[in-house]
Amino acid sequence: MATLELKNVNKVFGSGANQVVALDDINFKSVSGELTLILGPSGSGKSTLLTILGGIQTASSGQVLLDEHSLNDLSKTAQEKNRLDKIGFILQRYSLVPFLTVKKQFELVDKVKGHNLSPEVFENLLDELGIQKLLAQYPGELSGGQSQRVAIARALYGDPSIVLADEPTAALDSSRVEVVGQLFQDIAHNYNKAIVTVTHDIRLKKFADHIYELVDGHLQQVK
Numbered sequence: 001m002a003t004l005e006l007k008n009v010n011k012v013f014g015s016g017a018n019q020v021v022a023l024d025d026i027n028f029k030s031v032s033g034e035l036t037l038i039l040g041p042s043g044s045g046k047s048t049l050l051t052i053l054g055g056i057q058t059a060s061s062g063q064v065l066l067d068e069h070s071l072n073d074l075s076k077t078a079q080e081k082n083r084l085d086k087i088g089f090i091l092q093r094y095s096l097v098p099f100l101t102v103k104k105q106f107e108l109v110d111k112v113k114g115h116n117l118s119p120e121v122f123e124n125l126l127d128e129l130g131i132q133k134l135l136a137q138y139p140g141e142l143s144g145g146q147s148q149r150v151a152i153a154r155a156l157y158g159d160p161s162i163v164l165a166d167e168p169t170a171a172l173d174s175s176r177v178e179v180v181g182q183l184f185q186d187i188a189h190n191y192n193k194a195i196v197t198v199t200h201d202i203r204l205k206k207f208a209d210h211i212y213e214l215v216d217g218h219l220q221q222v223k
Contacts, residue, residue: 004053004162004194005029009062011048011217022048024217026062030196032161035188035207038198040214046198047092047166049214053196054087054164055079066162084113088160090168094151096139103135105154117157128183129153130176144171152180156187163187165197169204181207 011023022045030036040046051057052064055071064071066086071079089095096105109116117125126132129149139147148171155163165184169177185207188195197204198214205211211223 003029003031003065003067004196005063005065005068006053006059007063007065009052009059009064011045011052011057012060021217023052023059023219026217026219028053028212028219030162030194030210032192032194033188034209035185035195035197036210036212037204037208038196038212038214038219039200039202039205040198041200044214045217046200046214049219050164050166050196050198054089055083084158085115086161088155088158088163090152090155090163090165092166092170094139094147096147096151096154098139101136101138102131102142102150105150106157109154109158113158115159117159122157125153125156128179130179145173145176148172149176149180152183161193163193163195165195165199167199167201168197169199169201174203177201177203 006026006028009023009026010021013020013022026049038046038049048057052059055064066082074082097108100108129152131146131149131153134142134146134150142150148168152168169180172180181204184195184197187193208223210221212219212221
């Protein structure tokens, strides 16, 4: 069972009079088979929290544990391998390669990671997200909502045990929010994934197993 845990994590930027406490004594845990939402307004520290969970940023103090092993104890190479093998990221800016078609975005994943979704499961994912007809297009030809759905599919394509999503429904209308929320819930429950979503979109609340609120760097579980 994959687990991702924060113990007494703090993140501070700057020093002296310019010091900003982005995260204050954060404790958090996500496990396989559950969809967890972290709700909060802009500037509350959601993206900072997500990048620390994914090992992209380091905490100022405290522990980040992946499968009960501290990321702080791993070499940089081992941390990068963990991210590649175990964690899928869905970021606000999509991070699609601009000169590759949608189809080739997935082929690129095949080149850097061997164990990905089976063709059958991948086809179902494309259909559920409504992007089957976009495979020959380039990112510059996609709308914001289409780009977001492609980014979601690409993150899930690597078959990670943990998925970290930063505002995955920000560019989606209500009907697509329903699709993505249900998809995340189904993937967490049916494929035994730990999915953590930071968002201000309360439309996702009904799909979550657990809900946290992050306000001014303080995290509190509300469900």
